[in-house]
Amino acid sequence: MDKIICDVLVVGAGPAGSSAARVCAMNGLKTIFIDKRKEIGVPALCAEGIGSYLFSYLPEGIVIPKEQLIWKIEGIRFCCENCIIDKTGGFWDGYAVDRTKFDKWLSCLAIEKGAQLFTDTELIDLIQDKNKYVKKAIVKKRRNILEVYPKIVIGADGVDSKVSKLLDLYEEEKYNIIEVYSWEMKNLNLENPNLEQIFFEEYVPGGYAYIFPKSKTRANIGVGGFSSKEKIKKCFSNFLDSPCVKKQINGGIKIVEKSKKAVFGDVAKKNIFRNVILAGDAANHNLKPFVEGILPAITSGDLSGKLASDISRGKNISHNYHLKEFKKLMHPHHSDSKYIEKYIIKLNKSNKKQKHLLAFGLCIGLFELEKIEEYEAMNYEELKEILIENGM
Template sequence: MKLETIETDVLVIGAGPAGSNAAKHAAMGGAEVLLVDKKSEIGTPKRCAEGVSKNGLEKLGIKPSHRWIAAEMDRVRLVSPSGIDVWLNQENVHLPETGYNLERKVFDKHMAMDAARAGSQIMVKTLAKELTLKDDYVLVKAESMGNHVEIKSKIVIGADGPESRVGRWAGLKSTSKPKNMESGVQFEMVGVELEDTRAVEFYFGSVAPGGYAWIFPKGDDIANVGLGVINSMTSKNAYHHLLDFVRECKATQKAVSVEFNVGGIPVGGPLNEFVTDNVMLVGDAAGQVNPLTGGGIISGMQAGLIAGEVAANAINEGNCSLENLKEYETRWVEENSLSFQKYLKAKEYLLSLSNEELDSIARAFQGSDFERIGPMELLGKLVKVSPKAMVKLGKILAL
């Protein structure tokens, strides 16, 4: 196979939303950028997550397009183990990962096209196989379209997903503990009998040990139906949990699967460090995923925006050291650490509850007007419903 050498300012490995946004903003800042992806077609196969908030897209400056929006969502239905449901409205409660359900394949490709329009070059079917840190650049060996390629870059941005190989090659601790990695599985189904086609549904309890099951509407009778589990908390694999859920859930009993997706979901919060000399990690590679919901599109794209800006500035200044790139990590942590800590606490609390406690809490809040319930009333309901659950919450909040 022929050996080719390519030189660039910034190499982005992985053309998901986080990587494409990093490439876009680095190019907008004047850097020479190359975005590579191991797949022949960007966006395929799709990952499980397809929900994003309207507010999140607005903050990123991305205008919604009918090309990649499958459905709008403004309500949430929370379902307890025995089927007791609680309804929330977007107007009354901030609901992460609700607003739009995406056509993820189209969305990812659209984001890569935006990077190209900003000036980034793109190479598909290009697999990074080795990374070596040199004195003032990074050498990446890859295989592209059947050819061996060497890429010399002043900065590498790793957007290569959970358990990032870019991170490991660069000496960053990018491996998640088993308890912090959910196995996600999902069907896209037709014939789903939804109670409300503008509501995303979440199912809690033993239906998905360590996580939850979801139904995301995509218009008409089509929906994404999936779940995430922590493998150490169950003797069954995620796929068999999903089969059980589809059989038992009233909405999916007559539905037919037309697509199957799998993927790891890092839910332990961001890595302690995701920057080193000449290298930055973004998105799932950096653990920038909501620990409670498992959603990471917006937070990853936000990271990509910051990393791209910092990379371009570093290139312009001629300083790609950790000291200069650390600004990216600092900015992202400042904007997200507080909310991520809250999501981690909430997840820990939910995992501590038994099926019976989840049912009791759902029963207490069923039909409640959340716009009129204050914090003290919420706590009062918890105490009345389940003193044990309240004690668990107190212990977690005191950590």
Template sequence: MKDAYDILVIGGGPGGAMAARTAAEKGLSVCLVEKRPAIGAPVRCAEGIGKELLQEFISPDPRWISAEIDSAKIIVPDGTSLQLDPQFAGNEVGYILDRKIFDRELVWKAAEAGSDVQVKTRAVAPILENGTVKGARLEFCGKVKDVTAPVTIAADGVESKFARWCGIDTTIPIRELATCAQYLLTDIDIEPHTTVFFLGNTIAPEGYIWVFPKGERSANVGIGISPRCCGPGRRPKDYLDRFVADHFPRGKPIECIVGGVPVCKPLQTTVADGLMVVGDAARVSDPLTGGGIYNTMFTGKLAAEVAASCIAQGDCGCEALSVYDKEWRKSKMGKAIERNYKIKEFFITLSDEKLNALVKSISHINLKEFSTFTLVRELITRNPKLLLELKALKDSIS
């Protein structure tokens, strides 16, 4: 590790790796640091991503694809299910990844492109000069070293501290964090190419339970709920244990993970003088689904592209870097976050009865294309009596 780079990337998840790779491919000197001793572990993810979305960044490789998904199913409390068949499956279904391998592949590609990589290396403070971020103080096995760079990219995930140290308020409002638990269950009977989403206030208040296949007889079975509904005996793991006891009593867990997913609005600003924030650290995960792999890769890549042109022009101030902030907000991803935030705000108000009725209203139709957009449009068309209540939904897609 040198003393100075063009770009310092903090965090070795998909966002940091994409940023480091993109910057290195543009000929910049880059260092990526990861505080954990290994890239890719522990996994904090249900591992789903749309096929076309993934292929924007990397060609699919069976080494890190656990399952291919061709249909999705939503199940509401009264048992009504909405099956979304292969021919209608859009971007909401696709691959279930093996993040342990996938994340390593991405960092490998960054290294191949020329980026330095350091694991078990933690940023402990930003280097600030007159309010401008000039790099970071890093700690590795008790040794402290200052590394300077005109641009630092904070890709430090949901537990991000770096942007906060630089003066950006990153606190997630408690009601807008999905608190999650997940088992990798094996030896269970599943449909190996179908993702299943269970909704309902009893089983997963203000959230959902997912079953994402990881192979013929294995799946990520997890839950994300609102902390407002949590308490002793009502933690995500408690809800999940009850679900597993009901649905997969003989399943054997070979992994038990927990985590938090931002379902809030993105940060007010994702740039400062010498600083860019990407991925979960920027709170750009999808507020409706909690999906974040694509969004973090997209913002990581875009941040590096903008950083490269700012470095070339010799201006890495907030104003210059804000091209990144503006670009992602007006991108398809940015628009989807805005829309899905409104949809989420509507869905968390629904009683089980309403949920049943709404899903029933569209359970027999054939959607030409399955996406959040078409789903919401159908809901509105099929429920004229609920027009007033659905107004927020209508506004979200207009």
């Protein structure tokens, strides 16, 4: 059996893993990063929208090249029971990326700094010593089993984090995970191809449906919510059949399915455990309500990589320190996101008929966070009236 000795083993070469590997290598650590996919970024199970407000949160030295920004997004059209509200410019402005290229570009940044990438290589097991420190990782590269001896492990392996599961840190609960059913489609007749569209409707349980354009005639279309994949799949066909969507997809062709679970709450009990650090989705580092995680994962990976360097120099880092540092880095968006995460989960545990109206108002900033209890006390008709007054 082949053996590899390294300072850091990063599991996952998505945005969080590549960013973590990059900074570890920059800090002089012998860094291996592995991904079970044969080709980085493929398939791209994502709606591929990024907000330009997050560019300034990227780590020093990471500037997204123009060719990665494949389509300009001028804002978001929000729809709820025939009420339409457009939000454009500033916070709402962004781009579409192609994750099959974007994730490769990021992994190349880590390779350029000296990290070694193994694709088609899956983490199978983690062996701990008597003090629960990981001393060995078993990975499968195609048909070969390799033993990796790292000083530190970074788990950047996403929503189903094997690292978390092997260390018994993983806790999947109904409201921690959103099921997303989605397709990239072409030959569309988009109403305004430079606006993303997000729909809050009663038939989507606790979530929303979306159309995220990638060009004039191509878009990622999906539905995400707190329900089984089967139910969400049904919501997706209801969505395609709804009048304002039907006219835009008439003649549209499904190209590739992009369904995947998304992280909505803490899926790990701790983000740091002995010599293991979680990053990106595995650490619930995406922004709610829209699980915006591509750019936050880069910031999260960079933080975890820097902490790995500190740990390798003997510094003791706690779970709370990790949480605080990420909160500081993503200020104020992380705090707002945490509030919205808790509120949406609470809302979905209730049987309120108007819960999608409350979620809509909150997500578009129409109902201020501080006054949410006042809106909560209103009935369906009262809330609907406010939406109509503010809509187009």
